[in-house]
Amino acid sequence: MHLNKYKTKENHDFMDDAVYKKISLLRKLPFYPVMQSRAKFLLMDNMMLSLGSAFEVASRCVPEIKREIAGWNEGRRFAMQILPKGPAITLAKQGDRVRIVGKGVQASDVTFMFKNLDAAVPVFVGLQSTHEAMAQSKIMIQGDNAYAQEFNRAMSLVLANLFPVFAYKHLFKAKPKLGVKGLINKSKVYLLLVPQSVVNTIKHFK
Amino acid sequence: MLPKYFQFFCPIKILSGSKAVSNIPFEMGILGCKRAMVVTDKGVVNAGLIEIIKAAFADSDREIGMIFDETPPDSSNRIVNKLAKLFEKEQCDCFIAVGGGSAIDTAKGANIVVSEKSDDLLKLQGAENIKANLKPMIAVPTTAGTGSEVTKAAVIYNEEANCKMSFISDKLYPCIAVLDPSMTATMPPRITAMTGMDALTHAAEAYTCLQKNPISDIFAKGAIELIHKYLVRATENGKDEEAHLGMANAALIAGVAFSNSMTGVCHSLAHACGGVCHVPHGIGNAIFLPWVLEYNSEKIPECVAELSCVLGGEADKTEARQQAMITASLVRDLLTRLSKVSGIPMRLRDAGITEDKLPAIAKLTINDGALVYNPREVTYDDALSILKKAF
Numbered sequence: 001m002h003l004n005k006y007k008t009k010e011n012h013d014f015m016d017d018a019v020y021k022k023i024s025l026l027r028k029l030p031f032y033p034v035m036q037s038r039a040k041f042l043l044m045d046n047m048m049l050s051l052g053s054a055f056e057v058a059s060r061c062v063p064e065i066k067r068e069i070a071g072w073n074e075g076r077r078f079a080m081q082i083l084p085k086g087p088a089i090t091l092a093k094q095g096d097r098v099r100i101v102g103k104g105v106q107a108s109d110v111t112f113m114f115k116n117l118d119a120a121v122p123v124f125v126g127l128q129s130t131h132e133a134m135a136q137s138k139i140m141i142q143g144d145n146a147y148a149q150e151f152n153r154a155m156s157l158v159l160a161n162l163f164p165v166f167a168y169k170h171l172f173k174a175k176p177k178l179g180v181k182g183l184i185n186k187s188k189v190y191l192l193l194v195p196q197s198v199v200n201t202i203k204h205f206k
Numbered sequence: 207m208l209p210k211y212f213q214f215f216c217p218i219k220i221l222s223g224s225k226a227v228s229n230i231p232f233e234m235g236i237l238g239c240k241r242a243m244v245v246t247d248k249g250v251v252n253a254g255l256i257e258i259i260k261a262a263f264a265d266s267d268r269e270i271g272m273i274f275d276e277t278p279p280d281s282s283n284r285i286v287n288k289l290a291k292l293f294e295k296e297q298c299d300c301f302i303a304v305g306g307g308s309a310i311d312t313a314k315g316a317n318i319v320v321s322e323k324s325d326d327l328l329k330l331q332g333a334e335n336i337k338a339n340l341k342p343m344i345a346v347p348t349t350a351g352t353g354s355e356v357t358k359a360a361v362i363y364n365e366e367a368n369c370k371m372s373f374i375s376d377k378l379y380p381c382i383a384v385l386d387p388s389m390t391a392t393m394p395p396r397i398t399a400m401t402g403m404d405a406l407t408h409a410a411e412a413y414t415c416l417q418k419n420p421i422s423d424i425f426a427k428g429a430i431e432l433i434h435k436y437l438v439r440a441t442e443n444g445k446d447e448e449a450h451l452g453m454a455n456a457a458l459i460a461g462v463a464f465s466n467s468m469t470g471v472c473h474s475l476a477h478a479c480g481g482v483c484h485v486p487h488g489i490g491n492a493i494f495l496p497w498v499l500e501y502n503s504e505k506i507p508e509c510v511a512e513l514s515c516v517l518g519g520e521a522d523k524t525e526a527r528q529q530a531m532i533t534a535s536l537v538r539d540l541l542t543r544l545s546k547v548s549g550i551p552m553r554l555r556d557a558g559i560t561e562d563k564l565p566a567i568a569k570l571t572i573n574d575g576a577l578v579y580n581p582r583e584v585t586y587d588d589a590l591s592i593l594k595k596a597f
Contacts, residue, residue: 131578135416135468136211142335145372146573153572173505174583 079108110143212419231266286315307352350453351401353461400488407491412463432456470580478570503530
């Protein structure tokens with residue numbers, strides 16, 4: 001973390017040292033590891049719910065995603081889980097949409113398991129793509145491989161409609177090109193995402 | 207460029223050289239095993255190679271419980287489930303897989319079912335899905351291609367869904383890999399060529415895919431050097447023991463490489479062709495490799511360019527993209543030479559695929575797990591385009 005507005009050539013090292021010294025002091029506190037772990041857990045829990053909500057909204061508004069999931073069997077379930085005791089969420093195809101089934105792994109056809117919270121955080125906050133995470137052995141897949149790839153493709157479309165353009169270089173092998181219609185659909189996703197997230201938070205609060 | 211994080215694991219004991227097979231009973235003793243289930247296919251039995259295995263047990267206190275020779279060219283879930291039941295019935299305590307990739311993958315699949323105490327392999331598919339410790343397994347390859355004797359993957363044909371399934375786990379590594387030149391000497395030229403190209407594809411994709419790392423790169427380049435030196439020789443002359451042992455080692459080394467850095471779209475296409483049209487895996491890889499190298503060189507020209515030296519090309523100061531195209535043409539040259547000697551096809555139409563099958567193959571390709579690791583994005587249209595070029 002850098003306080004850029006104070007950064008000059010002269011005080012660059014000084015500011016970095018100051019920040020790192022503060023972080024070192026924090027790490028020495030007896031309850032810091034627990035706090036840090038808890039903070040990551042809460043962040044991931046919320047990000048999973050947000051991503052699930054984004055999937056729900058995008059599967060309603062974005063024609064490409066509707067086409068992608070049209071071939072899926074009714075009731076197909078996907079779960080994302082962080083090991084060993086991290087948050088988890090299950091989504092399912094219901095009708096012509098994807099909906100959140102609930103928190104936890106609930107009879108999923110495919111489960112994407114992150115090895116730990118540190119493996120999951122960069123992926124869920126848009127700093128690392130799933131294919132990079134897989135290449136770094138951070139994710140394991142349980143279940144049908146073909147279903148997993150289909151879900152991955154649909155999720156890529158959701159991410160293209162969720163994250164801003166400057167995040168694309170971290171998320172995709174090839175930057176998606178949305179076009180005018182794509183941008184309009186993306187605006188719809190943004191408009192509907194917050195109310196949907198609130199509804200899902202209340203519905204699935206645990 | 208060093209990856210931010212990587213993993214490398216190769217726990218297999220390797221026995222390579224003349225009369226390596228005679229050490230199997232001794233190694234079984236070290237593993238604490240007494241009664242082996244030998245998994246093979248009818249081709250291996252007809253070639254008399256199982257007699258070499260039996261002879262190794264002649265003066266040993268270890269025994270062969272049963273010889274299962276029903277492995278099909280593409281290992282299937284039905285055969286795996288049957289083998290697992292027989293393993294329990296014969297009270298065996300280890301597997302000896304003698305054959306090509308199918309026999310070794312069949313043994314791995316049955317090992318999963320037996321050790322997980324399941325009744326159906328389909329319930330256990332995916333990556334890192336295996337919890338139980340597997341029974342000891344000794345792999346004796348009779349082809350020089352798949353590298354299955356040193357990989358953590360098993361690819362098995364799902365007869366119900368008409369597609370190939372992957373099983374990946376660190377627990378799937380065999381305990382021992384035995385490379386004996388007498389086991390590959392009877393390979394016909396066509397099999398030598400196609401399995402050799404399979405090994406080349408493993409090494410090339412291991413060097414160019416997303417999970418590549420400095421250690422697997424060394425293995426990949428080493429494998430390609432050996433293949434460049436020995437493949438044509440081994441194909442032309444079945445009695446060239448040095449060439450056959452060289453190729454067996456190349457396939458093993460390539461297997462170590464790709465087991466730790468995975469493969470990409472070439473394997474996805476080959477899997478799909480195998481699933482839809484039952485094209486042998488090595489032939490699929492051989493046909494697609496030059497096209498895939500060209501396709502991926504748009505994204506990673508430097509990686510593809512670096513392979514031209516080990517393929518016999520000259521280190522050049524030309525631009526990376528141009529050097530990468532030279533790599534693809536060197537692979538084509540190798541394929542042409544092999545085709546003249548052994549008759550392996552160079553195009554999909556020569557492999558018996560009709561044009562109407564291409565969309566189905568493309569659809570299966572984009573659902574293959576290996577595609578994740580390809581450096582360049584591959585859509586349905588991209589896959590179809592590669593297929594049409596290779597047709």
